[in-house]
Amino acid sequence: xxxxxxxxxxxxxxxxxxxxxxxxxxxxxxxxxxxxxxxxxxxxxxxxxxxxxxxxxxxxxxxxxxxxxxxxxxxxxxxxxxxxxxxxxxxxxxxxxxxxxxxxxxxxxxxxxxxxxxxxxxxxxxxxxxxxxxxxxxxxxxxxxxxxxxxxxxxxxxxxxxxxxxxxxxxxxxxxxxxxxxxxxxxxxxxxxxxxxxxxxxxxxxxxxxxxxxxxxxxxxxxxxxxxxxxxxxxxxxxxxxxxxxxxxxxxxxxxxxxxxxxxxxxxxxxxxxxxxxxxxxxxxxxxxxxxxxxxxxxxxxxxx
Amino acid sequence: xxxxxxxxxxxxxxxxxxxxxxxxxxxxxxxxxxxxxxxxxxxxxxxxxxxxxxxxxxxxxxxxxxxxxxxxxxxxxxxxxxxxxxxxxxxxxxxxxxxxxxxxxxxxxxxxxxxxxxxxxxxxxxxxxxxxxxxxxxxxxxxxxxxxxxxxxxxxxxxxxxxxxxxxxxxxxxxxxxxxxxxxxxxxxxxxxxxxxxxxxxxxxxxxxxxxxxxxxxxxxxxxxxxxxxxxxxxxxxxxxxxxxxxxxxxxxxxxxxxxxxxxxxxxxxxxxxxxxxxxxxxxxxxxx
Numbered sequence: 001x002x003x004x005x006x007x008x009x010x011x012x013x014x015x016x017x018x019x020x021x022x023x024x025x026x027x028x029x030x031x032x033x034x035x036x037x038x039x040x041x042x043x044x045x046x047x048x049x050x051x052x053x054x055x056x057x058x059x060x061x062x063x064x065x066x067x068x069x070x071x072x073x074x075x076x077x078x079x080x081x082x083x084x085x086x087x088x089x090x091x092x093x094x095x096x097x098x099x100x101x102x103x104x105x106x107x108x109x110x111x112x113x114x115x116x117x118x119x120x121x122x123x124x125x126x127x128x129x130x131x132x133x134x135x136x137x138x139x140x141x142x143x144x145x146x147x148x149x150x151x152x153x154x155x156x157x158x159x160x161x162x163x164x165x166x167x168x169x170x171x172x173x174x175x176x177x178x179x180x181x182x183x184x185x186x187x188x189x190x191x192x193x194x195x196x197x198x199x200x201x202x203x204x205x206x207x208x209x210x211x212x213x214x215x216x217x218x219x220x221x222x223x224x225x226x227x228x229x230x231x232x233x234x235x236x237x238x239x240x241x242x243x244x245x246x247x248x249x250x251x252x253x254x255x256x257x258x259x260x261x262x263x264x265x266x267x268x269x270x271x272x273x274x275x276x277x278x279x280x281x282x283x284x285x286x287x288x289x290x291x292x293x294x295x296x297x298x299x300x301x302x303x304x305x
Numbered sequence: 306x307x308x309x310x311x312x313x314x315x316x317x318x319x320x321x322x323x324x325x326x327x328x329x330x331x332x333x334x335x336x337x338x339x340x341x342x343x344x345x346x347x348x349x350x351x352x353x354x355x356x357x358x359x360x361x362x363x364x365x366x367x368x369x370x371x372x373x374x375x376x377x378x379x380x381x382x383x384x385x386x387x388x389x390x391x392x393x394x395x396x397x398x399x400x401x402x403x404x405x406x407x408x409x410x411x412x413x414x415x416x417x418x419x420x421x422x423x424x425x426x427x428x429x430x431x432x433x434x435x436x437x438x439x440x441x442x443x444x445x446x447x448x449x450x451x452x453x454x455x456x457x458x459x460x461x462x463x464x465x466x467x468x469x470x471x472x473x474x475x476x477x478x479x480x481x482x483x484x485x486x487x488x489x490x491x492x493x494x495x496x497x498x499x500x501x502x503x504x505x506x507x508x509x510x511x512x513x514x515x516x517x518x519x520x521x522x523x524x525x526x527x528x529x530x531x532x533x534x535x536x537x538x539x540x541x542x543x544x545x546x547x548x549x550x551x552x553x554x555x556x557x558x559x560x561x562x563x564x565x566x567x568x569x570x571x572x573x574x575x576x577x578x579x580x581x582x583x584x585x586x587x588x589x590x591x592x593x594x
Contacts, residue, residue, distance in 0.1 A: 011433075014430075015430055015433050015434060018430060018434065019434055022434075022439060023439075023442060026439070026442060026443060026446060027446060030443065030446045030447045031446045031447065036446060137571070137574070138567070138571070140518075140570070140574065141518065141522075141566075141567045141570035141571040141574065142563075142566075142567055143522050143525050143526060143529075143542070143545075143563065143566050143567075144526075145525075145526060145529050145545065146525075146545055146559070146562075146563035146566065149545070149549055149552055149559055149563075150560070150563070152552070153552050153553075153556060157552070157553055240435060240437075243435050243437055243438065244437050244523075244526055247441070247526075247530060248526055248529060248530065251530065252549070262441060263530055265445060266441065266444060266445055266530055266531055266532055267531065269445055269448075270445070271445055271446060274441065274442055274445045275442065277438075278438040278439070278441070278442050281435065281438055282434065282435055282438060285435050286433070289433070
């Protein structure tokens with residue numbers, strides 16, 4: 001187990017390194033680094049100072065190592081906007097809001113998706129089963145930002161139940177979290193349904209029934225615990241869709257997280273800020289996947305091989 | 306879809322393929338014939354006719370079936386021209402990803418050995434990185450452009466084609482006719498192109514069709530964020546972004562492009578599923594849900 005964890009950590013560090021190299025190379029290859037890192041109002045001294053600081057006359061490898069060692073110490077430069085804030089500070093300040101939204105969406109998808117999946121498996125081929133599959137089909141085809149706008153239109157404008165935007169109160173998080181979780185509810189339901197059906201047909205459940213265990217105990221203890229592993233595997237996909245989801249949903253609902261920060265960086269063409277958002281999001285994404293992998297290896301020893 | 310193996314299943318599969326295929330054909334025709342079908346110029350609006358609702362609602366105008374936007378441009382015409390942009394990006398990006406990914410996958414699968422290990426490690430790595438962030442970053446550095454968006458999306462998707470092409474090549478490589486071709490002295494590139502590719506084209510075509518849906522949503526999201534297809538091209542994502550601020554007073558500006566996206570993506574998914582069932586009826590009988 002320890003060996004597996006170690007291997008996954010090394011792999012993750014390698015992938016992170018590649019991402020940082022990719023980000024660095026794109027910044028150097030597609031644009032003039034000095035003007036990317038400074039605003040249009042920078043003075044000649046600013047430019048000269050930055051050129052020297054970046055060591056643009058030095059070989060690319062040296063420049064990358066400088067970038068990397070600074071990044072490891074939490075220095076990704078300053079925003080090109082007027083306040084010239086260190087970009088890492090901006091990202092860290094916005095991070096809690098994004099984590100709240102992601103956690104809420106994750107919680108909702110599991111709390112709604114798993115019971116629905118169990119229900120669909122127990123009532124196989126019933127209307128609820130068909131409904132779940134229908135939602136899954138449509139859910140895959142709806143762009144989340146459009147869904148967000150539609151939900152906002154219905155629940156804020158037509159019905160007036162919930163605020164269109166804002167942050168801080170429970171009622172503010174309902175619409176963004178619902179938008180973000182809709183697709184994953186469908187996926188979690190489908191996965192739970194399929195693996196639950198498989199588990200209900202399996203030998204160990206049959207054995208439990210033969211032993212005369214109560215049906216509720218068979219379902220809840222024996223079948224369910226074995227059918228949640230595929231749901232865990234899906235989490236990797238969930239985190240990936242969450243990244244795009246975070247950017248577009250936070251933009252639609254004015255949620256003050258790093259997704260919205262990314263949109264602001266796009267609008268202002270703020271390269272240092274975008275670079276920091278990309279690297280922090282990548283690190284979060286990979287840590288989340290690592291956590292899922294470790295949890296899965298712990299539950300299912302075959303994964304460790 | 307559950308159901309006993311055999312004729313009934315096959316018939317549904319054909320029906321699905323037929324329906325999805327017809328819808329897809331109509332959509333492509335609409336996109337190609339947009340200049341003939343569009344009732345108005347999608348780029349020029351009549352300011353006097355701004356924010357008109359769809360024609361069947363109070364205050365609607367028969368000249369503007371789906372209403373007009375803030376600059377008085379016809380929503381229907383913009384949707385039709387938007388179909389050209391969205392479908393062009395989808396087809397070009399999928400083709401790029403398909404060609405690059407399949408080439409890498411076939412080469413890896415055919416030669417095997419260290420080359421295979423190296424190429425597949427690269428694919429694993431690319432899959433583990435959140436490539437959509439790279440797309441946003443390129444948008445900030447280079448600014449939006451049609452070429453950029455096609456290359457970026459192609460770059461995000463090639464790894465899946467590589468994985469599938471490799472797996473399929475491994476399967477085909479064992480078969481007798483490849484040995485025969487090799488012993489007949491054919492060069493490796495020729496064997497890969499003329500004997501491997503035609504035999505693995507089916508699954509790759511299914512993947513490509515399913516990817517069209519993914520690309521359309523991805524392009525719409527990027528255009529919505531302002532790093533996709535640059536204005537004034539009326540990409541569907543851009544239309545939704547434009548209509549977003551007026552959703553209170555003029556819902557039609559952003560609702561219709563969304564419906565267009567949903568229809569297109571669902572059609573592509575149904576088409577891909579139908580193709581998969583057609584090419585491999587066993588898959589359907591196997592109880593896929």
